[in-house]
Amino acid sequence: MHGVHLTADLSGCRDPANLLRDGAALAALCEQSARDAGLRVVARQFHAFAPDGDGGHTGVLLLAESHLAVHTWPELRAVTLDVFVCNRASDNTAKAQALLDALVARFEAARVARQRLQRALVP
Amino acid sequence: MHGVHLTADLSGCRDPANLLRDGAALAALCEQSARDAGLRVVARQFHAFAPDGDGGHTGVLLLAESHLAVHTWPELRAVTLDVFVCNRASDNTAKAQALLDALVARFEAARVARQRLQRALVP
Numbered sequence: 001m002h003g004v005h006l007t008a009d010l011s012g013c014r015d016p017a018n019l020l021r022d023g024a025a026l027a028a029l030c031e032q033s034a035r036d037a038g039l040r041v042v043a044r045q046f047h048a049f050a051p052d053g054d055g056g057h058t059g060v061l062l063l064a065e066s067h068l069a070v071h072t073w074p075e076l077r078a079v080t081l082d083v084f085v086c087n088r089a090s091d092n093t094a095k096a097q098a099l100l101d102a103l104v105a106r107f108e109a110a111r112v113a114r115q116r117l118q119r120a121l122v123p
Numbered sequence: 124m125h126g127v128h129l130t131a132d133l134s135g136c137r138d139p140a141n142l143l144r145d146g147a148a149l150a151a152l153c154e155q156s157a158r159d160a161g162l163r164v165v166a167r168q169f170h171a172f173a174p175d176g177d178g179g180h181t182g183v184l185l186l187a188e189s190h191l192a193v194h195t196w197p198e199l200r201a202v203t204l205d206v207f208v209c210n211r212a213s214d215n216t217a218k219a220q221a222l223l224d225a226l227v228a229r230f231e232a233a234r235v236a237r238q239r240l241q242r243a244l245v246p
Contacts, residue, residue: 001199007128011245045168047185058190060183062170067181067192071209076124078244082207086194113243120236121201122134 003066003086003119004093006100010079012110019106020074023048023057029106030061030068037099039085039092040064065092068099079107086121126189126209126242127216129223133202135233142229143197146171146180152229153184153191160222162208162215163187188215191222202230209244 019026027046034041046059056075061068066084073079083100085092104112142149150169157164169182179198184191189207196202206223208215227235 001196001201003203005130005205007240007242009242009244042172042181043168043170045166045183045185047166049165049187058165058185060168060185060190060192062168062181062183064172066194066203067183069183069190069192069207071189073124073244076245078124080126080189080207080242080244082128082205084192084203084205115240117130117238117240119130119132119203121132121196121203122199 001086001088001121003084003121004096005082005084005117005119006096007115008081008100008104009113010104010107010109010111011077013077013079014108015077016108017106020072020077020079021054023053026057026070026072027059030059030070030103033099033102034061034063034068036102037095039095039099084119124209124211124244126207126244127219128205128207128240128242129219130238131204131223131227132236133227133230133232133234134200136200136202137231138200139231140229143195143200143202144177146176146182149180149193149195150182153182153193153226156222156225157184157186157191159225160218162218162222207242
């Protein structure tokens with residue numbers, strides 16, 4: 001078994017939907033995008049760093065296939081995204097890529113740094 | 124600002140404390156290890172994949188510094204660990220390494236594959 005872990009680090013985000021500050025909208029987008037990509041959400045947790053919610057947010061979706069994590073820094077117009085999927089019963093790589101691409105597009109970032117890790121679960 | 128993301132993929136786990144199947148023990152270990160490393164836990168979410176809890180678990184800790192994620196596959200004696208920290212107010216790399224090392228040690232794995240990503244948040 002193996003897995004693939006995709007990351008995208010975004011800066012200079014235009015963020016037309018105010019996702020960097022709006023935790024509820026960010027959570028809803030993550031859930032919908034995961035479902036649209038064919039991944040199964042089994043639990044979620046989001047946290048707002050400012051008491052009034054008008055600061056950065058951290059969120060995760062626990063997936064049957066592994067996880068999605070997002071962190072926002074509105075004061076820096078920056079976001080990090082992680083999508084990790086294991087490829088056990090089937091190859092979920094295309095679903096992970098579709099989820100990441102869908103999310104990246106919504107932030108309208110000036111710069112996107114992507115990385116890809118192979119996770120060797122049982123060498 | 125930048126961040127560091129450490130991963131460890133473990134297989135052949137002896138798992139003397141039954142952490143691969145005991146979600147409550149796994150969650151408690153993660154929380155205690157994060158605090159011991161000097162990281163601040165702001166929220167957590169764990170999920171058991173088998174109805175009786177006797178299967179794999181997925182868990183995350185949301186940290187003030189970013190996140191920890193763990194996935195277990197008891198039937199494969201395998202675990203993946205991720206620790207991501209941003210280094211904004213201070214350099215949290217040593218804390219991330221300490222947390223990962225503390226967790227890796229507890230599973231007594233035959234094989235540990237480690238990777239390290241630099242996350243460039245604002246190039």
